Amino acid sequence: MDNKENKKSIQEKLNTIKYNCGNKTHLVVDNKKCKKCKQKTCSFICPANVYVIDDETKETIVQYENCLECGACRISCPQEAIEWCYPESGQGVIFKNS
Amino acid sequence: MSNDFNTDVIVVGAGPAGISAAIEIAKNGRKVVLLERAQYPGSKNVYGGAVYHKALEFVFKDQVQELPYERIINEHTYSFLNEDSSFEMTYKNANSKNAYAIKRFNLEHWMIEQAKKQGVYYSPNTLVKKLIENNGSVIGVETEFEQYFAPVVILADGVNSLLAKKLGLRENFKSKNFILSAKEVIKLNKKIIEQRFNLKEDLTNGVNKQYFGSDFGKLKGIKNLFMMSYLYTFKDTISIGVGVNLEDLAKTKLNINEVLDAVKQHPDIAPLIEDGQLIEYSAHLIPEGGFNNLPKLYANGVMLVGDAAGFVNSVHFEGTNFALVSGKLAGETALIALDDNDFRESKLSVYKEKLEESFILKDLYAYRNVIELLHSRANSLSVYYPNKIKEFFEIVTGVSCTPKAKEFRGFLIQFIKDRKISELFKDIYAFSKCALDVLLGK
Structure with a gap:
C-alpha cells in the first residue's frame, strides 16, 4: 500500500470513531526542532495521521482533533519536540466498542 | 484522617487497576476518591478483547457471575502465517470459563457500578494536571478545577503515565519498550460468526486466535517484522488487531494501520471478516519493557499500578489481570499505611513485597529476557x-x-x-x- 492509500484508509477508519473535541490542541510541537528533524517520524508513525508536514513551510501541522491518545508520537519523536498532554476533562476520543 | 486531607486515598485513573485499588480501600471502610479524565468509564481504554476470570474473581468475588460478557473465550488458536498458507494449532475446552470477551466500555461501566456499591466516590470528567508534593511526599492532586489532598495517591493513569514521569518515577520512555497496536471492531450477524467459527448460540464459547508470521510480501518492510496479530469473537462483532514494536515501526517507516490492513488481507483471515462492517478503529500502546525496565513502583505517598507500572506479559497477552491484582495489592498496602499512619516510602515497600509474593513480579522476572x-x-x-x-x-x-x-x-x-x-x-x-x-x- 502506498502512503496516499494508507492515509485514505486511516481517514475512512477515523470516521467510525466518536470524539468530544475541544477547541484547544493538547499536542504542541516545537517547529524549530521539527525543521531540523530528518526522520519526521510523527508523519508516518501516528495511527491517526495527526501530523502532516507542510510542503512549503516544512512546518508540522497538528490535526489534534483526530488524536487517539495513544502516545506513540511522544515516545518516538527523535527530537523530543512534542509536548503531549491529555485533552481537557471529558474531551477527546470516545471508544465505545474497543 | 487528618483535617488537612479530603480523603484517605486518591486513585488516578478508572481502569482495571485503579478500580480494583479503590474497591479494596472502600470495602475496608476507608474513604477513597477515584478520578477519571474520561466522560465515560472505559472510553479511553483499548485491549485485545478478553479479561480473565481468576483475576476478576480476586477483586469482585461472586459478582463475576454477573459480568455482562459477550462470549466466554475457551478456544485458542495459534497460527503461523505465510504469504498463501498457514499452520494452525487449536486448543479448545468448551467447559472452561477462564476468559470473557467484553468491550472495555461495558467492562469498565460494570466495574464502576461494583465500585460505587462498595462506597467508592467516583468522579468522571476529572483530569489530574499534576501531583501536589510537600517535603518530598505526594500529598494530593491538582485537577483543572481544584485541589484534593490525601496521604496516599495511587497512580493508575495508564501506559503513558504522565504523572509518574513528572514525579521522576519513570524517566526512560524508550520506543523499543513499547508495542503499538491498532485494532478494528467489525460487525457481523451473530449467526454468521457462529457458523464461521463453529460456536454455540448460547455464547458459552468463543475463539481467540493469535497469529505469528509477517512474510506477506506486498507491504514493503513488513517481512522480518516481529509482530503478533490477534482476533477475538464477540457476540455480533469480531475484534482484529496487530501489535508491532514502536522502534521497529520507526525503523521500517511503516504505519501500524497499513500493517493491520495487510493482516486483514491474508487469505486465512479475510474470509473470517468478509462482509463485516467496521464499527470502530482504535490504537493503543502496550508497555513491553518488562522486568528490566520497570519504573520505581512507589515513593513517599505514592504507588504505581497496572500499565502505569509497566505490568504486562505480552507473550501471553496478559495485562488486565496484572492490573486488577496489582491494584488490589496497592489497595491493601494503602490500608496498612493508613492503620500505621505512615506513608513514607519505607512503609509503602510493603507493596513491593506483595508484588514479589504474587505472580506479578515472579512472572515478569521469569519472562524478563523472553x-x-x-x-x-x-x-x-x-x-x-x-x-x-x-x-x-x-x-x-x-x-x-x-x-x-x-x-x-x-x-x-x-x-x-x-x-x-x-x-x-x-x-x-x-x-x-x-x-x-x-x-x-x-
Missing part, C-alpha cells in the same frame, strides 16, 4: 520457520508421487543449508534460554 530474545530472532519466527513449516507440510500433504524418503531427506538438508548454520544455533540458544528462564522462574 521478548528481547524472541525479538532478536524475528526472522526465524516471522519468516524462516513459517516457511519451513510450509515446506514440511507440502511434503506431508502434497502427494507428489515422489518417494517420501527422498523428500524428507531433502527437507532436512535444506533446513540446515538454507541459511548459515550459526543461525540455527542462535535460535536454539534463544529458545532454550526462554524455556529455561520461564521454568526456573523466581
Whole structure:
C-alpha cells in the first residue's frame, strides 16, 4: 500500500470513531526542532495521521482533533519536540466498542 | 484522617487497576476518591478483547457471575502465517470459563457500578494536571478545577503515565519498550460468526486466535517484522488487531494501520471478516519493557499500578489481570499505611513485597529476557520457520508421487543449508534460554 492509500484508509477508519473535541490542541510541537528533524517520524508513525508536514513551510501541522491518545508520537519523536498532554476533562476520543 | 486531607486515598485513573485499588480501600471502610479524565468509564481504554476470570474473581468475588460478557473465550488458536498458507494449532475446552470477551466500555461501566456499591466516590470528567508534593511526599492532586489532598495517591493513569514521569518515577520512555497496536471492531450477524467459527448460540464459547508470521510480501518492510496479530469473537462483532514494536515501526517507516490492513488481507483471515462492517478503529500502546525496565513502583505517598507500572506479559497477552491484582495489592498496602499512619516510602515497600509474593513480579522476572530474545530472532519466527513449516507440510500433504524418503531427506538438508548454520544455533540458544528462564522462574 502506498502512503496516499494508507492515509485514505486511516481517514475512512477515523470516521467510525466518536470524539468530544475541544477547541484547544493538547499536542504542541516545537517547529524549530521539527525543521531540523530528518526522520519526521510523527508523519508516518501516528495511527491517526495527526501530523502532516507542510510542503512549503516544512512546518508540522497538528490535526489534534483526530488524536487517539495513544502516545506513540511522544515516545518516538527523535527530537523530543512534542509536548503531549491529555485533552481537557471529558474531551477527546470516545471508544465505545474497543 | 487528618483535617488537612479530603480523603484517605486518591486513585488516578478508572481502569482495571485503579478500580480494583479503590474497591479494596472502600470495602475496608476507608474513604477513597477515584478520578477519571474520561466522560465515560472505559472510553479511553483499548485491549485485545478478553479479561480473565481468576483475576476478576480476586477483586469482585461472586459478582463475576454477573459480568455482562459477550462470549466466554475457551478456544485458542495459534497460527503461523505465510504469504498463501498457514499452520494452525487449536486448543479448545468448551467447559472452561477462564476468559470473557467484553468491550472495555461495558467492562469498565460494570466495574464502576461494583465500585460505587462498595462506597467508592467516583468522579468522571476529572483530569489530574499534576501531583501536589510537600517535603518530598505526594500529598494530593491538582485537577483543572481544584485541589484534593490525601496521604496516599495511587497512580493508575495508564501506559503513558504522565504523572509518574513528572514525579521522576519513570524517566526512560524508550520506543523499543513499547508495542503499538491498532485494532478494528467489525460487525457481523451473530449467526454468521457462529457458523464461521463453529460456536454455540448460547455464547458459552468463543475463539481467540493469535497469529505469528509477517512474510506477506506486498507491504514493503513488513517481512522480518516481529509482530503478533490477534482476533477475538464477540457476540455480533469480531475484534482484529496487530501489535508491532514502536522502534521497529520507526525503523521500517511503516504505519501500524497499513500493517493491520495487510493482516486483514491474508487469505486465512479475510474470509473470517468478509462482509463485516467496521464499527470502530482504535490504537493503543502496550508497555513491553518488562522486568528490566520497570519504573520505581512507589515513593513517599505514592504507588504505581497496572500499565502505569509497566505490568504486562505480552507473550501471553496478559495485562488486565496484572492490573486488577496489582491494584488490589496497592489497595491493601494503602490500608496498612493508613492503620500505621505512615506513608513514607519505607512503609509503602510493603507493596513491593506483595508484588514479589504474587505472580506479578515472579512472572515478569521469569519472562524478563523472553521478548528481547524472541525479538532478536524475528526472522526465524516471522519468516524462516513459517516457511519451513510450509515446506514440511507440502511434503506431508502434497502427494507428489515422489518417494517420501527422498523428500524428507531433502527437507532436512535444506533446513540446515538454507541459511548459515550459526543461525540455527542462535535460535536454539534463544529458545532454550526462554524455556529455561520461564521454568526456573523466581
